[in-house]
Amino acid sequence: MLDSDNAAFIQTGVSISLASCGPDHLPNMSRGLGCKLLEGVNQVAVFVRRSQSQALLDHIRHSGQVANVFSLPSSNRTLQLKGIDARSVPFAPADLPVVEKHLADFILEVIPLGMAEAVVRAILAYRPDDLSTVVYTPCAVFSQTPGPKAGERLG
Amino acid sequence: MGLRLDTIRECLEGVIPGHIATCDGEGMPNLAYLSQVQFIDNDHVALSYQFFNRTRQNILAGSPVRLMLTSHLTGAQYRLALAYLRTETSGPLFEQMKAKLAGIASHTGMSEVFRLLGSDVYRILAIEQVPGPTVPPPPPVVNYLTALRRATGRLAGCGNLERLLETALDCLGSEFGIGHVMLLMHDEARGRLYTLASRGYPQSGIGSEIPVGAGVIGICARERIPIRIGFMTSEYGYGRTIRDGVEADGQGDSLETAIPLPGLPEAGSQMAVPITAYDHLLGVLYLENVADLHFGYDDEDALVAFAAQLGLAMHHHQVAEDLAEDESGTAGAPPAPAGEPLLIRHFAANDSVFIDDDYLIKGVAGAIIWKLLREHMVAGRSEFTNRELRLDTTLGLPDITDNLDARLILLQRRLAERCSFIAIEKTGRGRFRLNVSRPLQLSVAAPH
Numbered sequence: 001m002l003d004s005d006n007a008a009f010i011q012t013g014v015s016i017s018l019a020s021c022g023p024d025h026l027p028n029m030s031r032g033l034g035c036k037l038l039e040g041v042n043q044v045a046v047f048v049r050r051s052q053s054q055a056l057l058d059h060i061r062h063s064g065q066v067a068n069v070f071s072l073p074s075s076n077r078t079l080q081l082k083g084i085d086a087r088s089v090p091f092a093p094a095d096l097p098v099v100e101k102h103l104a105d106f107i108l109e110v111i112p113l114g115m116a117e118a119v120v121r122a123i124l125a126y127r128p129d130d131l132s133t134v135v136y137t138p139c140a141v142f143s144q145t146p147g148p149k150a151g152e153r154l155g
Numbered sequence: 156m157g158l159r160l161d162t163i164r165e166c167l168e169g170v171i172p173g174h175i176a177t178c179d180g181e182g183m184p185n186l187a188y189l190s191q192v193q194f195i196d197n198d199h200v201a202l203s204y205q206f207f208n209r210t211r212q213n214i215l216a217g218s219p220v221r222l223m224l225t226s227h228l229t230g231a232q233y234r235l236a237l238a239y240l241r242t243e244t245s246g247p248l249f250e251q252m253k254a255k256l257a258g259i260a261s262h263t264g265m266s267e268v269f270r271l272l273g274s275d276v277y278r279i280l281a282i283e284q285v286p287g288p289t290v291p292p293p294p295p296v297v298n299y300l301t302a303l304r305r306a307t308g309r310l311a312g313c314g315n316l317e318r319l320l321e322t323a324l325d326c327l328g329s330e331f332g333i334g335h336v337m338l339l340m341h342d343e344a345r346g347r348l349y350t351l352a353s354r355g356y357p358q359s360g361i362g363s364e365i366p367v368g369a370g371v372i373g374i375c376a377r378e379r380i381p382i383r384i385g386f387m388t389s390e391y392g393y394g395r396t397i398r399d400g401v402e403a404d405g406q407g408d409s410l411e412t413a414i415p416l417p418g419l420p421e422a423g424s425q426m427a428v429p430i431t432a433y434d435h436l437l438g439v440l441y442l443e444n445v446a447d448l449h450f451g452y453d454d455e456d457a458l459v460a461f462a463a464q465l466g467l468a469m470h471h472h473q474v475a476e477d478l479a480e481d482e483s484g485t486a487g488a489p490p491a492p493a494g495e496p497l498l499i500r501h502f503a504a505n506d507s508v509f510i511d512d513d514y515l516i517k518g519v520a521g522a523i524i525w526k527l528l529r530e531h532m533v534a535g536r537s538e539f540t541n542r543e544l545r546l547d548t549t550l551g552l553p554d555i556t557d558n559l560d561a562r563l564i565l566l567q568r569r570l571a572e573r574c575s576f577i578a579i580e581k582t583g584r585g586r587f588r589l590n591v592s593r594p595l596q597l598s599v600a601a602p603h
Contacts, residue, residue, distance in 0.1 A: 017174050017186055017223070018186075019174075019176040019184040019185070019186045019221075020184050021176075021178040021182050021183070021184045024219070025178040025182060025218060025219055026178070026219040026221065026236060027176035027177060027178050027184050027218075027219065027220075027221045028176070028221055028234070029174060029176045029184075029186060029221060029223050029234070030285075031223075031232070049287070051286045051287070052232075052285050052286055052287060063182050065181075065182055065183050065184060066184065067176070067183070067184040067185050067186045068186070069174070069186040069187070069188070071172075071188060078188065080185075080186060080187075082183060084183075114170075115170075115171075115227065116227075116290075118230075118290045119226075119227060119228070119229065119230040119290055120230070121230075122229070122230030122287070122288045122289055122290050123171075123225060123230045123232065123287075125287060125288045142209075144187065144188070146268050146269070147268050150206060150208065151206070151208045151209060
């Protein structure tokens with residue numbers, strides 16, 4: 001579903017967001033703190049803070065449906081993945097370097113755009129024991145880069 | 156009491172883009188970035204509708220909506236639950252958002268991509284702050300309540316329109332810390348705005364004009380709403396727009412184009428605020444800055460409140476001048492000036508007036524100075540009243556709503572900038588004196 005270019009792209013200093021919907025169809029969302037690929041490129045694992053994502057995780061448990069957006073602030077390149085088999089699993093401490101690298105990459109990405117580093121660090125602050133991992137198999141991939149091809153299905 | 160949107164409006168400026176989440180009929184979520192969130196009031200926001208995409212399909216199908224907004228000042232994140240109400244495709248809200256979007260599009264290299272199709276209006280159902288650390292916001296550059304209090308007091312102490320306008324621009328600099336500002340008056344009959352005062356430019360631009368509806372200033376006047384743009388955009392650059400507007404409506408001859416409009420060549424931030432009183436547009440305050448995102452919602456609120464005070468005071472002085480009972484002074488004719496005569500030429504087609512070969516002014520102000528100079532030559536008069544100008548139907552003064560005193564100030568300033576031998580001096584309510592210190596030779600020029 002994900003080609004190698006997009007697979008590499010979502011693991012750079014992108015802004016990551018994750019959304020799901022409740023039984024009443026009211027969506028909820030949270031920021032992700034990095035991601036990694038499982039089973040080659042068949043599955044995506046995104047790290048979220050439980051304290052900020054209770055509704056999101058409840059909805060995922062309820063429906064398994066998830067929308068996941070990755071966007072690079074400097075270029076506006078944006079990708080949305082959808083999944084119908086999402087589940088939340090305990091965060092593995094071995095994934096901490098992935099989170100740390102994402103934070104470092106994101107800071108490098110947005111500081112040149114004029115963001116204050118202290119603000120960025122506040123937005124992405126986390127405690128390892130507050131992290132949870134959402135795993136899903138992308139079933140659809142869309143380009144959401146603004147332009148004529150926005151919304152185009154890539155896979 | 157829950158969180159009020161007016162306390163977190165920095166999140167709407169788009170420094171950190173907001174997210175919108177919707178849901179389709181099968182419960183599949185959709186996430187998208189927002190170009191723009193517009194504050195309407197504490198219960199309503201508007202989002203820009205630019206593309207018919209999945210988000211829009213879901214909204215029109217009745218999806219509940221969740222926004223996530225982030226403060227670039229504190230790092231605080233907020234989630235809002237919204238309900239879609241309607242889409243506006245014209246009018247004040249649409250124009251405000253269209254102008255702002257033009258700046259955002261230009262800034263992000265999306266000028267050919269972002270086009271506002273509509274302003275989607277939503278009711279805010281709930282606002283929650285996402286748990287997490289924040290940093291203290293930087294202290295504000297200006298305390299706007301103090302600035303407003305002091306400025307309002309200073310406006311109240313002004314005894315006439317000229318003093319009022321000077322004080323208003325002084326206040327914008329000293330109390331509000333604004334370095335580049337123009338004050339333009341509304342010429343309702345001609346659908347124009349003319350610059351009456353400015354600060355912070357090498358050339359004052361007094362007398363320069365812009366059509367209602369053109370650029371940031373003209374749209375502000377047409378819609379009578381503040382227009383605020385946070386990034387440089389050629390689409391709303393008034394220098395180019397003014398010419399386009401003139402050519403488009405075929406009024407190139409009647410618009411004042413000989414006097415260039417002042418302005419920063421590359422303004423990052425622009426804001427135009429209407430000056431109104433009793434449902435009448437009196438003029439526009441235009442402010443700009445080289446920096447991006449220099450003006451925020453608080454600046455806009457403060458300037459709108461200030462312009463409201465200014466509008467009422469301008470209205471008061473206009474009425475006072477028009478009701479003035481003072482008659483023209485009876486002082487004898489001044490001694491005849493000596494020296495080479497100044498050649499004053501008048502072109503009747505557009506009432507343009509030249510002193511020697513230098514352009515002075517045209518339009519109503521041109522007709523006024525021509526009348527005054529003729530009266531001075533023929534009858535030796537120097538003392539005049541506003542009332543006699545109002546009663547003179549040959550001047551083409553629009554009607555009583557026109558601010559005659561503003562036109563006299565324009566003339567006075569234009570003369571002060573262009574000719575040191577002719578001056579207008581106010582001598583009382585509704586009265587003024589024409590001072591001429593060189594002999595005059597008047598000439599009615601043949602049309603070109």
